[in-house]
Amino acid sequence: MRTASLAVGLAAALLGPLAIPSRAAPPPRIEGQALPGSPTGRPGDPARGRAIVVDRTRGLCLLCHSGPFPDQPFQGDLSPSLAGAGSRHSPGELRLRIVDGRVLNPDTIMPSYGRRDGLVRVGEAWRNRPILAPDEIEDVVAFLATLRD
């Protein structure tokens, strides 16, 4: 359904607003349903990624998701469990889902963690920055990739 040409158009639209550090090598390109290649040029750290995912003020993931986190008592039930996410999706697919899930599903309730445009009335403290920085997103992707069935 999401055709390659649509993806290319969206990729063009995305290039500006995506928060890419200037030292990054080539800008990210959407291929199919994935955003392959780390924009930071370094692999993410799964341990740091886990800490972000379970942190209710950083990743916020467990507001909506549940997952294999027995140490976390309060998990959401608004979306699929994160268990097995690394088996279902390639790292590139996970990256696109987190950077901008709206590309995959325009009506999704999951925030686009790597975008800061297209938003209305953002609070002063949060204005003009994405929810997660590119290196934090890489950490989260690296962690999700370890969640295998």
Next chain:
Amino acid sequence: MRASLVVAVLALAGLLGPPGRAADGRRSDAEAMSPALRAMQQDDAANPGMLSVLDGEALWSAKAGGAGRSCADCHGDATVSMKGVAARHPAWDAGRGSAVDLAGRIALCRTERQDAAPLPPESPDRLALTTYVAHQSRGMPIAPPDDSGLRETRARGRTLFTTRIGQLNLSCATCHDDLAGRRLGGTPIPQGHPVGYPLYRLEWQATGSLQRRLRNCMTGVRAEPYPFDAPELVALEAYLMERAAGLAMETPAVRP
């Protein structure tokens, strides 16, 4: 008038369930609370919001301001004159050409009729008077008036309710229409009916207004909350009251 007629007709047709619950599935958020919290709300001796009611009762008959008049001097016995008033606010103020919520109306009487110092939003006296007046409608069905000005206000409120806002990019409707009953983190998402305001919230350790709650929800999605008394908040209140029409008032409610 017309709205209360509609409510009466709905009740006759058996469309309204027991107070706090409508046959179409709308219900007070009290119904999802623990039995202990519900008991606290229902027992006036245990309900901390009753302290605001008592404070409000004392303020009602205290003379104030340059006019040297009390609320009671003009409005008489609140248990009679204020019955049902909260259930039909926000109301249309033709003189101002704008909608006014109950706390705003009381604040206007304070400055214009009593010629007294303004009651700032969330000040203890404003909350106490509002809680006392709203308490006179406890058990009565919410009955939004049918005014053309209010209709526009509600339409604006509905737009605000359905617009995605904040860094998390969620609308009020996402949570309270689409996801009510599900869990956000550990917290059940309520339908969000404003039946019990001002109410006592354990999290606040205080009585607070509906506007305070709405601002909390906006901050929750990392949006810039509208300032207290902003027309946008009154418009949201007007829409929420219409959305809750027929549900019974609970002021002062208790919430987690």
